[in-house]
Amino acid sequence: MYSEKVMDHFTNPRNMGSMENPDGKAQVGNPTCGDIMEIAIKVEENKIKDIRFKTFGCGAAVATSSMVTEMAKGKTLEEAEQLTNKTVAEALDGLPPVKMHCSNLAADALHKAIQDYREKQTKKG
Amino acid sequence: MYSEKVMDHFTNPRNMGSMENPDGKAQVGNPTCGDIMEIAIKVEENKIKDIRFKTFGCGAAVATSSMVTEMAKGKTLEEAEQLTNKTVAEALDGLPPVKMHCSNLAADALHKAIQDYREKQTKKG
Amino acid sequence: MKRVYMDNGATTRTHPEVLQAMEPYFLETYGNPSSVHNFGREALKGVEEAREQVQKLINAHDPQEIIFTSGGTESDNLAIIGFAMANRKKGKHIITSAVEHHGVLHTCEYLEKELGFSVTYLPVDKFGLVNVEEFQKTIGEDTILATIMMGNNEIGTIQPIKELAEVAREQGVVFHTDAVQAVGNMPVDVQDLGVDMLALSAHKFHGPKGVGALYVRKGVKLHPHMHGGAQEKKRRGSTHNTTGIIGLGKAAELARDNLSEKVEKVTKLRDKLIKGIEENIEEIVFNGHPEQRLPGNVNFCFRYIEGESLLLSLDLEGIAASSGSACTSGSLDPSHVLLATGLSHEVAHGSLRLTLSYFNEEEEVDYVIEKLPGIIDKLRQMSPLYQSKS
Amino acid sequence: MKRVYMDNGATTRTHPEVLQAMEPYFLETYGNPSSVHNFGREALKGVEEAREQVQKLINAHDPQEIIFTSGGTESDNLAIIGFAMANRKKGKHIITSAVEHHGVLHTCEYLEKELGFSVTYLPVDKFGLVNVEEFQKTIGEDTILATIMMGNNEIGTIQPIKELAEVAREQGVVFHTDAVQAVGNMPVDVQDLGVDMLALSAHKFHGPKGVGALYVRKGVKLHPHMHGGAQEKKRRGSTHNTTGIIGLGKAAELARDNLSEKVEKVTKLRDKLIKGIEENIEEIVFNGHPEQRLPGNVNFCFRYIEGESLLLSLDLEGIAASSGSACTSGSLDPSHVLLATGLSHEVAHGSLRLTLSYFNEEEEVDYVIEKLPGIIDKLRQMSPLYQSKS
Ligand SMILES: Cc1ncc(COP(=O)(O)O)c(C=O)c1O
């Protein structure tokens, strides 16, 4: 069903956990539909210095969360904003068709976290 | 499907063949429904001295024809008239349910042959 | 790696003796049982022996009350569509429950949506039980058929079939029960239950997949669901699946052997597993009825986690289980059964079903009890819902 | 006793390699292919490989166009009822032929009698062929579906499917063909034929009984016939018959191996048998088309005798054959196929079908040619119809 990469990220999720005092943070999904992803970032010099996720969801949800954090880490915010759910799925060697619709929210969570960071900066500014 | 007795009578039919100058003769059934039985008898002192059948039909039709000739031979006409399709089937250790309706005409053929004999006697008389 | 199979509610391992019984019918007695010749007659003999074995397993009055089918789903379709279409001039109302298997539920929905029938879906209580009085009240002039399952495939709850069937009989309503989970795994007696029709499936009790049967009490009139040849006394067309039928017959015979001892063994394992989970893991919901329950069924929801992740994690430890999670089925909503018992979507997503057979051993139960708490903990550590509570 | 099996049109011996391929799925890879765990995933892999093997056998464009079923009858029921019910708003007229298998014929009759459809049963000529122009004329505004078989199971006649399907396509009518006798026994290419749906059954080409498939071209919409779980992309509920499906896949693979050589071998045996019968027995009627014919099918009527007696007599010599005789089916009328080709009841009752596969050998054909004349003579001697002519 799942590719080896999906199972690798599911079994050994990268950057999993919570973060103290994140610079940006967001949650997408809701428990009714069975998927929630939370992403927190630390930003330094316009780059994602650190990133953490937590996920309630199926194997695909966990793996996409893990993968998106790995892909985003070290990138500039603009680069990170270029990541899409599709590129994340591709980096995992694809997802089963039934999983494309619901569990594939990780890039959305990342973008929202960046947005949160920007809004906070604006307020600070 | 068929009992051993049915198969025995089918494989080695008793009294099969035609008869020269029978005292009584009858045919029942028709080719459309797939079963025709012909029975011919010789009568002496009110007893069935000889009997022959020919049959177009399935295994049950052949076996019941053979059996009825065996049962009738040597009997008085009145005794022979007591034979029914049911007693013939029972003597064969039964027939499959689907065969009870159509192939079980042998006693009818016998009765008609006796009737034919009686009619001829009346005419002669 | 250790491999522990606890998904017997989904399907079971074919018993080696079942396969052994089937084998000659592939290579030697391969004739069509409808054929006149020896190859066919020998095959027919096997089929009719199997029919008697199934008859005995459920204590039917006559082997001719057994119709062989391709499985539980076809049996349910035949019972429901076959009966409804043949009797639609008497009425067009059908009663079922909200917790039926999709083989019943989607069939009823089809009759409703496409064929002009009306269907009542009886609700259940928190244990998953339908209410006999409520059932009685739902029966109207137009009601021709009730179809209520015996043992629930997800939460294991056993419905009061005898009482329900009695009510139906008094009101002149024909009663079908989907006993796919029950037959072969606990005593089932169609005469004692008083049902008119009953569906069973071989692969739920160590028989082969792709074969089942429908019990139809003498006198109950149905249309076929497989329109074709004159097989099964014109009630189910298609060349007999001889090997499957022989396998079903053998599985039925084996199931009857020491049934009560096997039920006792499985029930004991089940209760140990339930206790082990309850004692070692917090914030869980026990699903189904504590006593009126299939011998092999264990079902819990673990808060803050999602079922498919749980299954994958268990699988990595060699444990095969299932879940009513939406993500295992590719749909968005979790199990209609868990929702019907009153659980929220969020909790229902985190369900785990472990289903035992007499092939399971106590050390396997111990292994699951040993591994499960760590897995639950790891997944909760990953869950944003859990964090927000702690 | 010598045993010669010449009833391959009824069913075939399972190929030993097919059984071998199935075995691990009974005892080891016994999981439910819908399950998440390893037991399930491995089973699913096998099912999907089998789907590709079937796809290749009939040259479908995409494996997802294959739906696994319980056999030829279910495939026909699914194609006809499933399509008719899903498209009944577009029209309610269906065209079929008078010589279809009961899996098609009784299904069409059901739609006619119970569900308000109208059905045209195209007549056939003395060879059993439908007429393409007549087919074209029968298509009307209200016509949604045509279902015409590829190879006739009794008399072996092969219909001009490509021409018929082309006419249907031009008129916007969906075309189904029951190719149960053809697939695996001769080249069948759904893309070349241009059909929208095609039914096949494993046990007609050395696969197991109780499993088949329906090819449904992408874009053709059907209702399921088995209402239940989400299997087969929601087109056929019920737990996958893993072992059966693996067997079908393997049989499909084996069928493709040297297909043309096998067809050549069987055709040669067939023609030798036909010649041997024609040269040694008088007052016979050759049934079916001499060239447009299934490779393994031989069918004659022997005047003055009845088919079941003939089968029993052959069986006593170890020869397994079949007949369109009424007495083999428990009905009163002989084969609707033989009657449709214009034979009288009387002659039709005396039919014999000998059907070969590549498992048959020339010496078996010789044996039948040696035994048959004596048997025919013995039965004719017993027949009151024969006497009256001589
Ligand atoms: C309660 C119940 N009914 C029906 C079925 C369907 O049986 P099958 O998969 O044999 O079609 C199942 C299992 O899948 C079941 O658990």
Ligand SMILES: Cc1ncc(COP(=O)(O)O)c(C=O)c1O
């Ligand atoms: C032409 C044809 N169609 C359909 C069927 C039905 O197939 P099955 O017996 O696998 O249901 C058969 C054989 O029985 C057949 O010969």
